[in-house]
Each structure stands twice: as C-alpha cells, then as structure tokens.
Amino acid sequence: MTSPAPRREDNSRMDYQDTLERIHTALKPLIGEGKVASYIPELANVAPDQFGMAVLNIDGTVFSVGDATKRFSIQSISKLFALTLAFQREGDSLWTRVGREPSGTPFNSLVQLEAEQGIPRNPFINAGALVVTDMLVAHHGGGEGAQDALLAFVRSLAGTGGTGIQINGRVGESEIRTSSRNAAMAHFMKSFGNLHGKVGEVINAYCHHCAIEMNCIELARAACFIANKGVNPWSGEAVVDPSSAKRLSALMLTCGTYDAAGDFAFRVGLPAKSGVGGGIVAILPGECGICVWSPALEESGNSRAGSLALEMFTSLTKRSIF
Numbered sequence: 432m433t434s435p436a437p438r439r440e441d442n443s444r445m446d447y448q449d450t451l452e453r454i455h456t457a458l459k460p461l462i463g464e465g466k467v468a469s470y471i472p473e474l475a476n477v478a479p480d481q482f483g484m485a486v487l488n489i490d491g492t493v494f495s496v497g498d499a500t501k502r503f504s505i506q507s508i509s510k511l512f513a514l515t516l517a518f519q520r521e522g523d524s525l526w527t528r529v530g531r532e533p534s535g536t537p538f539n540s541l542v543q544l545e546a547e548q549g550i551p552r553n554p555f556i557n558a559g560a561l562v563v564t565d566m567l568v569a570h571h572g573g574g575e576g577a578q579d580a581l582l583a584f585v586r587s588l589a590g591t592g593g594t595g596i597q598i599n600g601r602v603g604e605s606e607i608r609t610s611s612r613n614a615a616m617a618h619f620m621k622s623f624g625n626l627h628g629k630v631g632e633v634i635n636a637y638c639h640h641c642a643i644e645m646n647c648i649e650l651a652r653a654a655c656f657i658a659n660k661g662v663n664p665w666s667g668e669a670v671v672d673p674s675s676a677k678r679l680s681a682l683m684l685t686c687g688t689y690d691a692a693g694d695f696a697f698r699v700g701l702p703a704k705s706g707v708g709g710g711i712v713a714i715l716p717g718e719c720g721i722c723v724w725s726p727a728l729e730e731s732g733n734s735r736a737g738s739l740a741l742e743m744f745t746s747l748t749k750r751s752i753f
C-alpha cells in the first residue's frame with residue numbers, strides 16, 4: 432500500500448484511531464463472509480456480521496472501533512493464558528510434556544499423538560492445551576480450582592477493567608456435551624502417561640476456559656504483558672521473565688493461528704493467537720496489544736475479517752515484527 436504511516440504523537444505512542452477506522456470502513460462489505468463455528472452448538476447462534484478491533488498501548492492508551500466492547504467466547508485464545516499460568520507453576524519442565532513445533536495438522540487432530548507417544552506438538556493445539564490444563568488441575572486442587580485460577584488470572588491481566596470477565600456456563604456445557612474428540616485425545620494421552628488427572632475434570636476445566644467471554648479491549652489489554660517483556664503494565668508485576676515472553680511470542684507466531692500459521696505470518700507479520708469464536712489477539716513487541724473479533728471464519732478456523740484487518744493494520748502502519 433502507498434499510504435503514509437500513521438502519525439506518531441511522541442517517541443513512544445502512535446495514534447492508531449484513523450487506521451482502525453480505515454480498516455473498519457474498508458472491510459464493511461465483507462464482514463460476515465465465512466462460517467461461524469457450529470460444532471459447538473451455542474456458538475452457532477452468534478450473529479456473523481459483527482466486527483470489533485482494539486489497540487492497547489502499553490502506556491494504557493486505547494484505540495477502538497466497531498463492536499470492541501462486546502464480549503465474545505475467547506475459545507482457543509484461552510490456550511495462551513493457560514500456557515502462561517502453567518508455565519508460572521511448572522517452569523521449563525513443562526516442555527517435557529508438550530512440544531513447540533507447528534503441528535501441520537488440524538487443531539483437534541489425533542493422528543500425530545500415536546506416532547509421537549502422546550506428547551502433543553505444541554500447547555496451542557487441543558491435545559497440548561489438554562496437557563497444560565492437566566497441569567493446572569494438579570496445581571489448583573482439581574477442575575474447578577483450575578477454572579477459577581484461569582479466570583482470576585485473565586482478570587488480573589486485563590487490569591481494573593477486567594473484574595467483570597466471566598465464564599459463559601451455557602457455552603461451557605454445550606462444549607462439554609460435544610467434546611468426544613477432546614475426550615478421546617485426553618484418554619489417549621493418559622494411556623501414554625502424559626495426562627495425570629481425571630479425564631472428566633480436565634475436559635471440564637478446558638471447556639470452561641474456552642467459554643470465558645471477553646471483549647476486544649479486555650483481550651488486547653490482557654496480552655500487553657507479552658509486548659512488555661513479560662511485565663503486566665497495569666500492575667507492574669512480572670508475569671513471566673523477558674526470555675519467556677519472547678518464547679510465548681515465538682509460539683504465537685509459529686503455532687498460534689491453526690494450520691494457517693505460516694500464511695498468517697506471511698500476511699500479517701505479528702505473533703497472534705486465534706480462536707473459533709472469531710477473536711484474534713496479537714502483539715507488537717514493545718508497543719501494544721491488539722485484538723480483532725469477527726465471528727465468521729475462514730476454512731482454517733481463523734476469523735476471515737479479523738485476519739484481513741490485521742493484515743491491513745501492518746500494511747497501513749508499516750509496523751510488524753519484521
């Protein structure tokens with residue numbers, strides 16, 4: 432694109448409002464194109480023609496457009512927060528139970544698990560997230576403890592505005608009723624000794640983590656610690672050390688957007704994690720957290736308008752990690 436980069440108000444802060452408005456206007460004709468996830472019955476009821484986007488500077492400045500304050504099901508974006516929390520508890524020993532390579536197979540695939548002895552390729556496919564959830568279940572005294580711990584954690588990452596974040600019980604139950612494939616994976620990993628807790632408890636906690644509802648501003652804010660070398664900008668606390676923040680970003684880039692992570696990195700150039708609720712959270716290191724939401728998905732499982740919005744964002748601003 433040939434447009435000028437957005438103006439920078441001072442050395443540390445960009446003004447992204449015009450950019451977000453341009454993106455929203457340009458994408459309006461195709462918002463709703465694609466398919467809302469329907470394999471979880473409660474998600475099938477979400478109207479596809481919605482779109483919100485927010486950029487949260489680590490100094491607290493908020494830019495937003497469209498439905499940025501409307502909460503939606505974060506689904507697989509919860510895997511990013513669950514991994515961070517489990518890493519706080521387990522440290523590097525976590526990597527003995529889950530890998531960090533892109534899987535090259537769909538997020539809910541069983542095929543690799545047998546060949547690789549029950550060690551999932553990475554923490555952002557379902558099998559990996561189930562192992563991570565198993566760790567949280569062990570550290571928090573069971574499935575309900577793991578659920579509460581993750582909810583409290585995302586609330587703390589989202590700062591003072593995050594206190595109203597909730598789990599949607601209806602979505603959680605709907606997912607549990609249709610979780611045969613996830614349960615199969617969990618049982619399979621248990622047969623290899625890589626799942627320690629009760630399968631039912633792990634599935635319960637995992638499905639309720641996916642059913643957390645947040646809006647774009649809350650999610651962009653909650654991701655800012657990754658852009659801020661692991662420090663929660665709202666509390667000043669170190670969530671993870673700078674090297675682990677780098678590693679989280681690397682995993683987002685290589686494994687965060689399903690089987691399309693290579694194409695997403697090519698088009699967008701930012702570490703990101705998507706979910707089948709239509710949300711995508713991304714970070715620009717040292718600067719900001721970004722979240723876009725639009726429920727209609729591409730074949731890959733990533734939000735169609737969301738992916739295009741992030742692609743436009745890095746093209747218009749000329750800012751990415753590359």
Ligand code: GLU
Pocket residue numbers: 505506507508538539557606613638641705706707708732
């Ligand atoms: N709860 C969903 C599942 O386990 C998460 C899918 C996703 O967002 O990738 O199928």
